[in-house]
Amino acid sequence: MTQLSLVGVSKIFGNAKVVDTVSITVEPGKVHVLLGENGAGKSTVIKMMSGIYQPDEGHIEIDGKQLVIPNVDAARKLGIAVIHQELNMVPGLSIMENLFLGDLPTKAGFVDRATMKRRARAALERIGLNEDVSTPMNALGVARQQMVEIAKALMQDASILILDEPTASLTRKECDQLFTIMDELKAKGVAMVFISHHLDEIARVGDVVTVLRDGKYVGTIPASSPESELVRMMVGRNIDNQYPRTAGKPGEVMLSVQGLTRHGAINDVSFDVKAGEVVGLAGLVGAGRTEVLRAIFGADTYDSGTIMVDGTVVPKGNIAKTIDAGVGLVPEDRRNQGLIMEASVAENLGLATMIPTSKAGFVDRVGQRRREQDTAKKLNIRMAGIDQRTGSLSGGNQQKIVFGKWSMAHVKVLLLDEPTRGVDVGARVEIYELINRVTAQGGAVVMASSDLPEVLGMSDRVLVMSNGHLSGAMPAAEATQEKVMSLAVSHMREADEPEMESVKESSNE
Numbered sequence: 001m002t003q004l005s006l007v008g009v010s011k012i013f014g015n016a017k018v019v020d021t022v023s024i025t026v027e028p029g030k031v032h033v034l035l036g037e038n039g040a041g042k043s044t045v046i047k048m049m050s051g052i053y054q055p056d057e058g059h060i061e062i063d064g065k066q067l068v069i070p071n072v073d074a075a076r077k078l079g080i081a082v083i084h085q086e087l088n089m090v091p092g093l094s095i096m097e098n099l100f101l102g103d104l105p106t107k108a109g110f111v112d113r114a115t116m117k118r119r120a121r122a123a124l125e126r127i128g129l130n131e132d133v134s135t136p137m138n139a140l141g142v143a144r145q146q147m148v149e150i151a152k153a154l155m156q157d158a159s160i161l162i163l164d165e166p167t168a169s170l171t172r173k174e175c176d177q178l179f180t181i182m183d184e185l186k187a188k189g190v191a192m193v194f195i196s197h198h199l200d201e202i203a204r205v206g207d208v209v210t211v212l213r214d215g216k217y218v219g220t221i222p223a224s225s226p227e228s229e230l231v232r233m234m235v236g237r238n239i240d241n242q243y244p245r246t247a248g249k250p251g252e253v254m255l256s257v258q259g260l261t262r263h264g265a266i267n268d269v270s271f272d273v274k275a276g277e278v279v280g281l282a283g284l285v286g287a288g289r290t291e292v293l294r295a296i297f298g299a300d301t302y303d304s305g306t307i308m309v310d311g312t313v314v315p316k317g318n319i320a321k322t323i324d325a326g327v328g329l330v331p332e333d334r335r336n337q338g339l340i341m342e343a344s345v346a347e348n349l350g351l352a353t354m355i356p357t358s359k360a361g362f363v364d365r366v367g368q369r370r371r372e373q374d375t376a377k378k379l380n381i382r383m384a385g386i387d388q389r390t391g392s393l394s395g396g397n398q399q400k401i402v403f404g405k406w407s408m409a410h411v412k413v414l415l416l417d418e419p420t421r422g423v424d425v426g427a428r429v430e431i432y433e434l435i436n437r438v439t440a441q442g443g444a445v446v447m448a449s450s451d452l453p454e455v456l457g458m459s460d461r462v463l464v465m466s467n468g469h470l471s472g473a474m475p476a477a478e479a480t481q482e483k484v485m486s487l488a489v490s491h492m493r494e495a496d497e498p499e500m501e502s503v504k505e506s507s508n509e
């Protein structure tokens, strides 16, 4: 039974106080939720709890005793386990190797592989992840990688478990699994810190909520408090309409996908998206939504089928030509595919528009900078300035930049893969407004999302994928969570062993 307290801690980067005299006590057997907008300081707070950062002011207490947690190793020895917001796995290593990274079981000085295998299997089973432990991490999608992270933290049998947005990339079923595990840990007296931008999860798992705004402590209230109150504390105002979709009358077909097939991943998928339309793509993790978007964007090749943009066939597997044709993609894995972490905010925002906006062969630097500044402001990106290094922004603010990059480019077809993952409720509405702007300008949008309320609230039409097939389509007005879920599992029988294997092998994410 361990109690962890931060007492008046602050963290200063440069001349910004990103956490400002915050006090939090995490009790055994309780889930303490940290809530706040992107950049409010949540991850920074948990990094001080786990030995990554040292507080510049204030101190830490465990069971009432003041102490210093000098590094991650020390935190682990104190029984503190962390699931970080950004994935920390080594892509080239297997699931098992990642699970034991930094903590290999040895027998008489030798690595004990049999024990490793047994413990790794048990860890995956516990969270319901059905994968071979020798599968390389990079063969898994983001959601499954996240499940492995969770398994790894659980293996430590910690007395304090910190979860920084663990559910951001999980579907409902996987979230439920995690919440059940959290209930069990609670019963065992484990103290937990939980961060999420999904307000509905707070009442489900939380006991108390501490709200931060601009690094400052706003208050601590019961997790059962109404969502409207949480929102008001977090953003300082009410948000009346969470899904402000304004649909116009759709125009001509802008994107046409016919008979798209990639063996083992995509099975004869056909659909059209008209100018001004938002089509939502729903389905379970691994249903093939990401694969379809990547094939359209030219990031992956395919075996048969045709993709047309604005009436012209786009060559397969050619990103440059696809971008020229007017297609943009906001990928699910922003860290590896969407952004250059070492580059500035301005550079990342300008990536997609540098060439198209050049005048007579010259890059329009002044205009470009003004557009970058405008976009950053519209998206309300929290930063010191547009020259700040992208890698030092908070997770949600990085997501806004990927989005901003394409919204600046006036694309004909915008492909979104989990566009609001990790984005706070206020900024989410800002992203939805940008989607409205893209369609108002005649763009077509395809949005893959595991967030069903988002799919139902922001799409004009909903397509459902199940195990590589398009299993249904309906106007959003007629779609319900139940209808979508039953279509999402409709092709699951075929998923039994052999086909799932081939999905894994041919996936080159």
Ligand SMILES: Nc1ncnc2c1ncn2[C@@H]1O[C@H](COP(=O)(O)OP(=O)(O)OP(=O)(O)O)[C@@H](O)[C@H]1O
Binding pocket: 013, 018, 036, 037, 038, 039, 040, 041, 042, 043, 044, 045, 085, 382, 383, 392, 393, 394, 395, 396, 397, 422, 424
């Ligand atoms: N290493 C760093 N150098 C400079 N600034 C940093 C650094 N780490 C964090 N920051 C800044 O501190 C602020 C708080 O960041 P933090 O990651 O704690 O936010 P968060 O509440 O976790 O947000 P999100 O919901 O987006 O994950 C942000 O403005 C961020 O840009």
Ligand SMILES: [Mg+2]
Binding pocket: 042, 043, 044, 085, 164, 394, 395, 396
């Ligand atoms: Mg964070």
